[in-house]
Amino acid sequence: MQVNGNSIDLTDAKLLSDLKYNQNRLLVRFALLDFEQPQGITYWYNLTGSSDNWVSNGKNTELIFNELQPGHYTLHIKATNASGHVISKIASIALNITPPFWKTWWFRLLLATAAAGIIYYFFRRRVKSVKDKADIQQQITELESKALRAQMNPHFIFNSLNAIQELIVTNKVTEGYQYLSSFSKLLRMVLNHSEKNLIRLSEEIETIQLQLSLEALRFKNAFSYSVIVGDNIEAEMINVPPLLLQPYVENAVWHGLRHKVGDKGLWVMIKETGQQLEIEIEDNGVGRARSAEINKQKLGLEQFESKGSALSGQRIKLLASQYPDTAAVYISDKKDENGEATGTVVKIVLPSNLK
Amino acid sequence: MSNPVKILIVDDEEAAGNILQLLIEKHIPFEKEIRYCISPDAALKLLPEFQPSLVMLDIEMPNMTGFDFLNNAVSSNFDIIFTTAYDKYAIKAIRFSALDYLLKPVDIVELQNAINRHIVKRNSPGYNGQKELVGNLIQNLKQKDPGEFRLAVSVKEGVFLFEPKEIICLEGLNNYTRFSFTAQKPLLVAKTLKEYDEILSEYNFIRVHKSFLVNKDHIKRMDHDGQLWLSNNINVPISRRKKEEVTKLLVNKK
Numbered sequence: 001m002q003v004n005g006n007s008i009d010l011t012d013a014k015l016l017s018d019l020k021y022n023q024n025r026l027l028v029r030f031a032l033l034d035f036e037q038p039q040g041i042t043y044w045y046n047l048t049g050s051s052d053n054w055v056s057n058g059k060n061t062e063l064i065f066n067e068l069q070p071g072h073y074t075l076h077i078k079a080t081n082a083s084g085h086v087i088s089k090i091a092s093i094a095l096n097i098t099p100p101f102w103k104t105w106w107f108r109l110l111l112a113t114a115a116a117g118i119i120y121y122f123f124r125r126r127v128k129s130v131k132d133k134a135d136i137q138q139q140i141t142e143l144e145s146k147a148l149r150a151q152m153n154p155h156f157i158f159n160s161l162n163a164i165q166e167l168i169v170t171n172k173v174t175e176g177y178q179y180l181s182s183f184s185k186l187l188r189m190v191l192n193h194s195e196k197n198l199i200r201l202s203e204e205i206e207t208i209q210l211q212l213s214l215e216a217l218r219f220k221n222a223f224s225y226s227v228i229v230g231d232n233i234e235a236e237m238i239n240v241p242p243l244l245l246q247p248y249v250e251n252a253v254w255h256g257l258r259h260k261v262g263d264k265g266l267w268v269m270i271k272e273t274g275q276q277l278e279i280e281i282e283d284n285g286v287g288r289a290r291s292a293e294i295n296k297q298k299l300g301l302e303q304f305e306s307k308g309s310a311l312s313g314q315r316i317k318l319l320a321s322q323y324p325d326t327a328a329v330y331i332s333d334k335k336d337e338n339g340e341a342t343g344t345v346v347k348i349v350l351p352s353n354l355k
Numbered sequence: 356m357s358n359p360v361k362i363l364i365v366d367d368e369e370a371a372g373n374i375l376q377l378l379i380e381k382h383i384p385f386e387k388e389i390r391y392c393i394s395p396d397a398a399l400k401l402l403p404e405f406q407p408s409l410v411m412l413d414i415e416m417p418n419m420t421g422f423d424f425l426n427n428a429v430s431s432n433f434d435i436i437f438t439t440a441y442d443k444y445a446i447k448a449i450r451f452s453a454l455d456y457l458l459k460p461v462d463i464v465e466l467q468n469a470i471n472r473h474i475v476k477r478n479s480p481g482y483n484g485q486k487e488l489v490g491n492l493i494q495n496l497k498q499k500d501p502g503e504f505r506l507a508v509s510v511k512e513g514v515f516l517f518e519p520k521e522i523i524c525l526e527g528l529n530n531y532t533r534f535s536f537t538a539q540k541p542l543l544v545a546k547t548l549k550e551y552d553e554i555l556s557e558y559n560f561i562r563v564h565k566s567f568l569v570n571k572d573h574i575k576r577m578d579h580d581g582q583l584w585l586s587n588n589i590n591v592p593i594s595r596r597k598k599e600e601v602t603k604l605l606v607n608k609k
Contacts, residue, residue, distance in 0.1 A: 018456040174463070177378075177460075178462075178465065179461045180460055180464060181461065181463070182462075184458075184459075185458075185462070188441070188458065191441075202549070232595065234565045234596075236549055236552065236562065236565060237562055237564075237594060237596065237597070238564055238596070246398050352596060353596045353599070355600060
């Protein structure tokens with residue numbers, strides 16, 4: 001007997017009962033041990049597990065089985081003479097071809113489990129990512145509504161009304177009226193913007209300009225300011241989150257410039273480089289350290305000041321989680337050659353293609 | 356022009372009516388005659404006798420809104436400047452109808468500009484009032500859905516009304532905007548593209564370039580040079596930052 005062309009020992013029952021799935025090409029040679037060699041001899045075989053009927057093999061003393069499927073087999077061989085009488089013992093060989101591991105039930109079960117596991121994993125991941133996104137969205141919404149409240153902080157509202165009252169009492173009626181209509185314009189813009197996720201850069205610039213004109217009035221025009229927008233900026237086509245810049249502008253005025261003696265200036269510069277929008281809010285005030293020191297000396301003052309910019313900072317951070325490398329805020333101190341503070345620069349970087 | 360400008364103020368809040376009257380008296384240098392009515396009913400009764408050329412009209416009033424007042428005043432011919440404190444839907448309808456409005460508290464410069472515009476119009480030969488604009492405004496207000504609004508475009512030759520879907524694109528040319536339509540010659544209108552961008556942005560229009568506002572439904576394809584081809588076989592440039600959005604739009608369209 002040969003398996004895949006190699007002779008094997010028929011007495012090695014263990015080997016025959018443990019054929020691998022690819023040891024499935026069998027050649028069996030046999031002969032009737034009869035010296036008379038009767039005429040009309042016919043050999044028959046029957047491979048149980050493959051077919052139940054006796055199959056004639058004629059006079060041929062070789063049997064070839066190609067590509068037997070895995071399973072248990074018993075090969076029976078017998079011989080008949082011309083008149084059909086069985087003239088031999090039935091010879092039997094038991095065979096067992098084991099299936100390859102990928103056809104075994106345990107492997108299939110494993111495979112199915114693994115597939116289910118992978119699908120579940122990706123499903124969970126998707127659910128988590130959707131949930132994360134929803135979480136971020138919710139945080140953004142919360143911060144936006146807080147930003148509205150911070151922008152319209154009570155100090156700003158009531159001090160503005162106070163400034164208007166002063167103009168009325170001192171009989172500067174027209175100025176008072178103009179102040180009032182500018183104030184309500186800003187209020188209207190803030191209300192409108194607070195409903196939106198994004199507004200046009202042109203709208204944000206308008207808001208900043210209005211805010212600065214009101215701050216300057218409140219400040220008795222004691223500081224100069226300018227908003228410089230780069231020539232290449234398409235302000236009507238760039239979107240920005242609403243109410244993001246105002247807190248930094250307010251800080252610059254009320255913490256940088258208010259304590260300063262002498263020439264006071266504030267500059268807002270907007271430029272675009274590549275896919276990034278860069279907004280710088282620069283003042284020539286007393287600097288952060290001095291301002292903090294002054295504030296510390298004051299008794300019982302509510303520390304409202306940095307609430308607005310802290311909120312903006314958080315919103316930019318959230319934006320950075322969605323647009324890494326293109327959203328950030330940097331605050332730096334300006335110093336002269338003697339190391340004295342000469343103001344503060346807030347640089348805000350935003351993606352210029354928000355939509 | 357010896358005859359004074361007759362201005363009728365209609366506002367249910369006396370303080371608002373009074374201050375408007377004071378501001379006009381103080382800041383409008385033209386010869387004028389001003390009347391103030393505290394209710395639309397009173398104003399309707401005054402119309403035949405007073406014959407105003409300009410009505411400054413509050414919108415939200417009890418019994419009758421400013422719009423109801425206009426609906427009842429069809430036999431008179433006057434220009435309108437709406438005055439409102441905060442009414443988004445109404446403002447949208449007004450802007451769609453190319454009518455003027457002022458937000459309260461009124462800005463003095465804006466007030467002067469609005470009244471000057473009225474005086475210039477009134478004195479231009481062949482001017483026949485805002486009947487059509489008001490008619491369109493009332494039609495628009497009857498629509499449940501702002502999607503059914505018709506846009507009034509006012510040019511020297513008269514007033515044209517368009518459904519947004521009839522507009523292919525708008526081109527900004529300094530302070531003018533050039534409209535291209537599906538079935539009509541282009542029109543040049545004395546308003547900025549920014550203004551129309553604000554009015555039309557909710558109506559399927561996209562600002563593809565700082566000088567071009569395009570109806571999404573009329574976009575055909577984008578070529579290799581980054582030009583956008585529209586249904587009238589005209590091409591417009593796309594701003595670099597809008598390329599991705601427009602590409603996405605075209606992919607979703609297919």
